[in-house]
Amino acid sequence: MENPRTVFTQISEFLEYLGSDLADATAKFSKAELDDKPKFPFQCSRHYADLIKKAANPTALLRQILPTKEELKNIDGFVDDPVGDLPASKSDCVIQKYDGRALIVSTATCGVRCRFCFRRNYPFREIPNTAREVDNWLDTHTDVWEVILSGGDPLMLGPGKFRDLVEAIAKHPSVTTLRIHTRLPVVRPDLVMQHFELLHELPARFNCVLVSHVNHSDELDSESATVFAQLRFSGWTLLNQSVLLKGVNDSTDKLTTLCRKLFSQGVLPYYLHQLDHASGVAHFEVDDNTARSLIDEIRKQLPGYLVPKLVREIAGEKSKTPV
Ligand SMILES: *Cc1c(COP(=O)(O)O)cnc(C)c1O
Numbered sequence: 466m467e468n469p470r471t472v473f474t475q476i477s478e479f480l481e482y483l484g485s486d487l488a489d490a491t492a493k494f495s496k497a498e499l500d501d502k503p504k505f506p507f508q509c510s511r512h513y514a515d516l517i518k519k520a521a522n523p524t525a526l527l528r529q530i531l532p533t534k535e536e537l538k539n540i541d542g543f544v545d546d547p548v549g550d551l552p553a554s555k556s557d558c559v560i561q562k563y564d565g566r567a568l569i570v571s572t573a574t575c576g577v578r579c580r581f582c583f584r585r586n587y588p589f590r591e592i593p594n595t596a597r598e599v600d601n602w603l604d605t606h607t608d609v610w611e612v613i614l615s616g617g618d619p620l621m622l623g624p625g626k627f628r629d630l631v632e633a634i635a636k637h638p639s640v641t642t643l644r645i646h647t648r649l650p651v652v653r654p655d656l657v658m659q660h661f662e663l664l665h666e667l668p669a670r671f672n673c674v675l676v677s678h679v680n681h682s683d684e685l686d687s688e689s690a691t692v693f694a695q696l697r698f699s700g701w702t703l704l705n706q707s708v709l710l711k712g713v714n715d716s717t718d719k720l721t722t723l724c725r726k727l728f729s730q731g732v733l734p735y736y737l738h739q740l741d742h743a744s745g746v747a748h749f750e751v752d753d754n755t756a757r758s759l760i761d762e763i764r765k766q767l768p769g770y771l772v773p774k775l776v777r778e779i780a781g782e783k784s785k786t787p788v
């Protein structure tokens with residue numbers, strides 16, 4: 466067994482690993498009382514813990530990872546399926562909401578558990594053979610030209626299963642674009658690297674787009690830079706989506722720093738999402754007026770190509786909705 470572990474699932478062990486330097490920063494998070502509440506359990510990778518240790522502003526990262534009592538509050542309008550995933554499910558693992566593109570729930574697992582996750586209450590199903598199911602579905606949906614691998618985090622699949630899934634998609638000439646939505650470049654860069662041979666081959670078959678999920682500049686380090694550089698070298702288009710989160714990135718300064726650092730690693734900001742109203746996340750909410758003025762401010766400070774689109778997902782709509 467590796468020591469120290471690569472993934473923490475006990476808050477007490479995680480805090481011990483962070484050490485006494487961070488005691489002040491972690492003191493405001495309740496620990497033991499949530500340790501044994503199973504609904505959306507704590508999980509943090511060692512890599513992310515190391516980012517917290519190095520962070521200029523550890524609280525912005527801790528807040529994304531450490532459960533608090535606020536999650537247990539019932540707030541009106543915060544529900545289990547905030548973006549209408551279930552009504553848009555086409556099979557056990559295919560969700561289609563928009564024309565021409567379909568999203569695959571590739572796996573239930575992630576590199577960390579983000580407290581604000583919109584799928585924190587999603588009823589992930591055991592799927593015996595995702596590759597076959599996707600293959601069959603694409604047979605009868607030849608209008609779909611872009612397949613988006615999501616989850617969970619698709620790069621959490623073992624290399625064999627990941628290859629099976631991608632090869633099943635590659636059999637369909639109608640699919641010309643493959644997109645991966647992942648947080649692993651900043652939470653488990655080691656696991657991205659284990660797929661590298663395949664990731665390097667894929668641009669010969671598809672237009673390849675990787676949309677990373679990075680919310681704060683302190684999440685980007687030399688390891689994410691290496692992952693992104695290799696993907697770019699292989700021919701991937703690199704975009705990033707962030708969620709606007711109170712106490713994490715809700716300032717002009719934090720957002721401009723994030724956008725510039727993403728670009729320094731070869732990644733363009735794509736979306737800045739208004740929070741999806743999943744139950745347990747209300748304390749991360751930034752109101753629309755504040756969100757709009759933040760975007761107006763960063764537009765004055767950055768070139769247009771580094772300003773993300775401020776959007777929200779509304780269940781039943783045919784695209785993301787500009788805020
Ligand atoms: C967000 C989302 C997409 C991607 O939307 P884009 O605007 O193309 O990035 C596709 N399918 C589903 C189900 C989504 O939730």
Ligand code: SF4
Nearest residue numbers: 575578579582617648
């Ligand atoms: S990586 Fe994405 S899917 Fe996984 S917990 Fe975080 S926000 Fe949710």
